[in-house]
Amino acid sequence: xxxxxxxxxxxxxxxxxxxxxxxxxxxxxxxxxxxxxxxxxxxxxxxxxxxxxxxxxxxxxxxxxxxxxxxxxxxxxxxxxxxxxxxxxxxxxxxxxxxxxxxxxxxxxxxxxxxxxxxxxxxxxxxxxxxxxxxxxxxxxxxxxxxxxxxxxxxxxxxxxxxxxxxxxxxxxxxxxxxxxxxxxxxxxxxxxxxxxxxxxxxxxxxxxxxxxxxxxxxxxxxxxxxxxxxxxxxxxxxxxxxxxxxxxxxxxxxxxxxxxxxxxxxxxxxxxxxxxxxxxxxxxxxxxxxxxxxxxxxxxxxxxxxxxxxxxxxxxxxxxxxxxxxxxxxxxxxxxxxxxxxxxxxxxxxxxxxxxxxxxxxxxxxxxxxxxxxxxxxxxxxxxxxxxxxxxxxxxxxxxxxxxxxxxxxxxxxxxxxxxxxxxxxxxxxxxxxxxx
Amino acid sequence: xxxxxxxxxxxxxxxxxxxxxxxxxxxxxxxxxxxxxxxxxxxxxxxxxxxxxxxxxxxxxxxxxxxxxxxxxxxxxxxxxxxxxxxxxxxxxxxxxxxxxxxxxxxxxxxxxxxxxxxxxxxxxxxxxxxxxxxxxxxxxxxxxxxxxxxxxxxxxxxxxxxxxxxxxxxxxxxxxxxxxxxxxxxxxxxxxxxxxxxxxxxxxxxxxxxxxxxxxxxxxxxxxxxxxxxxxxxxxxxxxxxxxxxxxxxxxxxxxxx
Numbered sequence: 001x002x003x004x005x006x007x008x009x010x011x012x013x014x015x016x017x018x019x020x021x022x023x024x025x026x027x028x029x030x031x032x033x034x035x036x037x038x039x040x041x042x043x044x045x046x047x048x049x050x051x052x053x054x055x056x057x058x059x060x061x062x063x064x065x066x067x068x069x070x071x072x073x074x075x076x077x078x079x080x081x082x083x084x085x086x087x088x089x090x091x092x093x094x095x096x097x098x099x100x101x102x103x104x105x106x107x108x109x110x111x112x113x114x115x116x117x118x119x120x121x122x123x124x125x126x127x128x129x130x131x132x133x134x135x136x137x138x139x140x141x142x143x144x145x146x147x148x149x150x151x152x153x154x155x156x157x158x159x160x161x162x163x164x165x166x167x168x169x170x171x172x173x174x175x176x177x178x179x180x181x182x183x184x185x186x187x188x189x190x191x192x193x194x195x196x197x198x199x200x201x202x203x204x205x206x207x208x209x210x211x212x213x214x215x216x217x218x219x220x221x222x223x224x225x226x227x228x229x230x231x232x233x234x235x236x237x238x239x240x241x242x243x244x245x246x247x248x249x250x251x252x253x254x255x256x257x258x259x260x261x262x263x264x265x266x267x268x269x270x271x272x273x274x275x276x277x278x279x280x281x282x283x284x285x286x287x288x289x290x291x292x293x294x295x296x297x298x299x300x301x302x303x304x305x306x307x308x309x310x311x312x313x314x315x316x317x318x319x320x321x322x323x324x325x326x327x328x329x330x331x332x333x334x335x336x337x338x339x340x341x342x343x344x345x346x347x348x349x350x351x352x353x354x355x356x357x358x359x360x361x362x363x364x365x366x367x368x369x370x371x372x373x374x375x376x377x378x379x380x381x382x383x384x385x386x387x388x389x390x391x392x393x394x395x396x397x398x399x400x401x402x403x404x405x406x407x408x409x410x411x412x413x414x415x416x417x418x419x420x421x422x423x424x425x426x427x428x429x430x431x432x433x434x435x436x437x438x
Numbered sequence: 439x440x441x442x443x444x445x446x447x448x449x450x451x452x453x454x455x456x457x458x459x460x461x462x463x464x465x466x467x468x469x470x471x472x473x474x475x476x477x478x479x480x481x482x483x484x485x486x487x488x489x490x491x492x493x494x495x496x497x498x499x500x501x502x503x504x505x506x507x508x509x510x511x512x513x514x515x516x517x518x519x520x521x522x523x524x525x526x527x528x529x530x531x532x533x534x535x536x537x538x539x540x541x542x543x544x545x546x547x548x549x550x551x552x553x554x555x556x557x558x559x560x561x562x563x564x565x566x567x568x569x570x571x572x573x574x575x576x577x578x579x580x581x582x583x584x585x586x587x588x589x590x591x592x593x594x595x596x597x598x599x600x601x602x603x604x605x606x607x608x609x610x611x612x613x614x615x616x617x618x619x620x621x622x623x624x625x626x627x628x629x630x631x632x633x634x635x636x637x638x639x640x641x642x643x644x645x646x647x648x649x650x651x652x653x654x655x656x657x658x659x660x661x662x663x664x665x666x667x668x669x670x671x672x673x674x675x676x677x678x679x680x681x682x683x684x685x686x687x688x689x690x691x692x693x694x695x696x697x
Contacts, residue, residue, distance in 0.1 A: 401555065410557075424503070429558065432517035436553035 001067065008068035008089075012061035019060070020053050040315035042287045045246060047254070047274045054270055055256050065089035065144035070209045073146040073166065077154040077353050078177070079346040081225045081263040081337070082202060085217035086209035091143060092260045093166075097128035101304030101416040103139045106131075110417060124385040124416035126162040133169060146172050148208045150201070154179040154356040156388045175204045179350060182357045186348075194347040202343070222342040225263035229334030231271035232258040236331050238278040239322040240373055243287030244295065245278045248321030249311040250288060252302040258330045293318030294437055297370050299325045299396070300381035300389045301415035306423065313427060317434045323373040325365055329354045332365075359392045363399055370404055377407040377437065379430075384414040409433040442466055442492035443694050445485065446686025447511065448519065448679075449477055449504030452539025452567060453652065455682040456484040458492040461694040463526050463687055467491045468679060473539075477504035499685035512689050516681055517545055517556050523684030524648055525551035527674045532646045535634060535663065535671070536680065537653035539567045544638040546645075557637050567653045569602045573626055576606055577619060581656065588627060588658035591620035597629045605629075624658075631662035638667065647671045650680035 065071050072088045074080055080090055100106055106124060109131030114120055116134070118127055132138050149172055151163035160176065167174040177197045180190040206212055235254070238245050246254075254274060261267035281287075289311075296314070298321045303310065314320065333353045338345035354365060370378060378400055380393045397408045411429060414420035440460040447456040450473060458467040467488055474480040485498065485508075500511035501519040516536075520543060524534045531549040536542065546554040559566065571581075579587060595617045599605040605626070612622050638647075647669055653659050654677035664671045674680055 408555075425558075428503075428515055432515035432553070432556060435515055435518040436556075438552065 004064065004067040005069070008061060008064040011064045012057055016057045016060045017053075020056055024049065040290050040312060041247070042243075042245075042289050045250060045254075045274075045277060045281075047270075047277050048250075050270060050273060051254055051256065054266060055260070058261065059140040062089060062091060062140065062144050063142045066147075070147045070205075071144045072148045072150050072205075072208075074150040075152050075155060075159045075163070076259055077333075077350060077355070078150050078152040079198065079201075079350050081221040081342065081346065082198065082213075082218065083150070083205055084221035084224075084263045085213050086205055086211065088148075088205070088209065089144060090260070091146065093129040094125050095256060095260045096132070096138065096140065096143065097125040097416060098304050099139055100128050100132065102307075104305055104418070105137065105139060106305070106416050107419060109135060109137060120417075120419075122385075123156070123158045123162070124414055124420070126158055128416055129162070130165060130169075133166065146170060148172060148205060149174040150177075150205075151175070152177040152179060152350060154350055154353050156355065156386070173204065173208070175201050177201060177350070179356050182351060182361070184358065184360070186351050191344075191347050191351060194351050195344055198343050198347055218342045219339040221263040222337050222345070223339040224265060224268060226334055226337050226339065228258055228262050228264075228267045228271060229331060229337075231268055231275055233331035233335075234275045235271055235278055236323070236327060238275070238282050241282040242295075242374075243285065243289070243292035244320055244322040244373075245281035245286060245288060247288035247311055247315070248296075248298050248324040248327065249302065249307045251324060251327040252304075252307060255327050255330055262330075262334070287320070289315035289318070289320045291318045292320050294377060294434075295320060295322045295373060295375045297321070297323050297325070297366065297373065297375040297378040298381065299366060299378065299393070300383045301326055301386055303381065303413045303421060303426075304416055305418045306413070306421060306426070309423065310426070310430065313430060314434070319377075319434055321379070322375060323369045325354065325362075325369060328365070328369060355388050359395065362392065363396055366396060366400060367404060370400065370406060375406060377409070377433070379409050379411055379433070381415075382410050382412045384412070384420045385417065386415060407433065407436060440464070440466060442496055444499065444686045444690045445488055445492075445496045446499045446501070446519070446682040446684065446689070447481055447484065447505075447508055448516070448681035448685060449473070449481055449500065449502040449508060450538055450681070451503055451541070453678065454480055454484060454502075454504070455679050456481075456488055457679055457682045457686055458488050458496065459683065459686045459690065461690070463683075463690070465676065465679065465683060468676075468682075470678060473504075477507040478509065481508045497689040497691060499687075499689035501681050501685040514685060514688055516541075517543060517553060517558075519681045519684030519688065520650060521545050521547050521553045521684065522551065522687050523680035523682070524650060524674055526683060526687060527680075528646075528648055530646065532648050533638060533643055535638060535647065535649045535651075537567055537634065537649070537651040537659070539652065542566050542634055542637065542651075544634070559633075559637065567651065569605070569630065570626070570653065570656070570659070572602050573606055573609055574623070577609060577613070577623065579619070579623060584623065585657040585661075587620045588624045588661070591618065591624040593621055594624040594628050595621040597622065597625040600629065600633060624662075627658050627662040628666070630659065631666035634663060635666035643667065643669065648674055650674045650677040652678050654678075 073091045076094045110127040112131040257267040336349035382390045442458040456469040457465045469484045498511040500508035505513040534545045542559045545556045548554045599608045654673045
């Protein structure tokens with residue numbers, strides 16, 4: 001145990017940084033003397049290297065986490081602050097699945113579980129994750145085996161069955177936080193119900209960790225998570241500048257720490273640097289794309305395996321995604337947390353995330369984002385894998401067009417499965433959409 | 439004959455179309471042939487033929503799925519070109535339904551000819567010209583006889599499959615059950631029209647509806663669409679050439695536009 005803990009700490013503090021520094025040096029050597037490729041995108045963010053370092057270290061350290069510290073696998077909308085004071089190493093299967101999407105491993109992983117009988121109509125994150133567990137393949141080298149599975153239904157109902165399948169496969173306890181869907185306003189008894197479950201979660205997590213939660217540490221984790229949310233919101237808000245200093249696609253990648261490292265000082269330190277860089281770019285008029293002529297809003301998850309292709313296609317004609325409802329989700333919910341009442345406020349915050357609220361709320365968010373970021377168009381990604389996010393988009397499209405007078409495109413794709421995506425057709429629709437701006 | 443000022447080519451999935459237009463936007467020369475997978479060779483041949491007829495050195499606009507393979511042309515999507523080509527005839531706001539070989543487009547065109555909104559069938563050729571072609575071929579009904587056969591049908595036999603392959607086996611079963619051929623063909627048209635109607639969100643239409651594409655030459659399909667949408671559907675002149683016309687109009691030199 002002590003040896004394992006030493007390995008874990010060394011991986012994060014010594015070995016990891018040295019390996020990454022060496023890799024970076026090798027990368028620079030390879031690039032020396034090579035002319036950068038012509039691109040309609042703006043100069044890359046300096047922070048991207050730091051982001052890669054931060055996330056690589058997280059995954060590298062994770063390889064040695066089991067046996068050293070308690071390990072939890074959690075859904076993206078889970079109140080992770082509660083696990084921080086108990087020293088959990090937290091893995092986000094959704095974040096990991098997105099990583100598999102970017103490196104184009106999904107078809108192989110998904111095939112593995114489709115052979116076991118899982119339907120291709122299931123969420124591609126779920127198939128990617130279950131496929132990774134079944135085959136042991138991961139771009140992270142190795143994922144630590146969980147001691148606890150923690151699932152919150154505020155993002156969809158699929159996670160419930162997905163985590164039950166994981167619990168059965170891995171033979172580990174599963175804690176479930178069920179959040180009643182919010183129509184209009186949440187009811188006090190809904191919040192009491194969630195609060196009670198969070199109290200039970202604390203007990204379950206304490207049993208796994210073998211110690212009690214220190215209330216002061218829980219309050220501190222909540223404060224850090226809230227500060228992280230504020231910092232992330234400040235990064236996103238720089239997109240209101242003309243030109244926007246980054247692209248919405250950059251945002252999809254830079255959101256990794258607020259999802260996976262929320263409630264830690266590393267996360268906040270990273271966003272302070274990113275915010276400063278973005279504000280500096282905005283002051284100096286450096287855009288996310290070379291020539292910003294039109295500003296767009298993106299709704300739903302990204303198409304992870306085609307992000308570069310899409311952003312380059314759009315940038316070539318002067319179109320930039322200056323805001324996305326997805327990255328914005330992590331700048332909103334956490335604002336409702338309160339270090340003075342970590343459990344009670346988490347019940348409120350995690351019940352009110354975008355996917356757990358009705359269409360009227362969604363419309364309100366989209367229209368506010370479009371106005372605040374001065375978007376003159378919107379692309380609504382109808383995501384085959386994410387039904388809760390995609391339902392209602394036909395109506396949202398019409399209302400956005402009618403009420404805001406902006407052009408709106410419904411783009412059919414999938415966030416992680418390239419087999420549900422036709423590159424040629426997507427390019428044709430996006431090009432026709434851009435042509436319609438005249 | 440007036441002088442040609444621009445050429446448009448629509449390299450579609452089923453047919454390849456090319457037109458030359460004069461300064462007034464009228465089509466003065468045309469070519470239409472079944473699509474050849476060797477797109478470069480076919481489009482070059484067509485453009486050479488047009489050049490021999492109306493003169494060489496004209497600007498070329500290209501559209502259709504093979505547009506990127508047309509040499510020395512300005513490329514534009516089918517959506518933009520169909521809207522421009524259709525507006526040249528319509529001269530008013532309207533809804534254009536273009537039913538081509540492998541895709542169906544519904545384009546909402548504004549009063550100034552701009553594309554307000556569009557929708558297309560996704561990832562599947564059900565609901566397109568190819569769908570009808572495959573099934574009618576299976577039933578041995580020549581395209582020329584379709585309208586007359588449908589008119590003779592006493593009632594439509596419902597065809598529920600929207601997948602071309604499944605629909606094919608469904609109609610074979612219907613024939614085997616002894617259902618009248620005319621009724622099956624009518625049912626097929628109704629099934630297709632209801633799909634297109636859904637794409638157009640038929641209930642929400644407040645403007646005139648126009649139709650282009652090869653399928654517009656099938657009177658039975660036009661009638662089925664009118665019924666599904668509950669309003670008249672006007673077929674544009676030379677419906678197969680609307681995309682190529684729009685491509686040509688997109689590259690007419692500015693000097694002619696302001697003349």
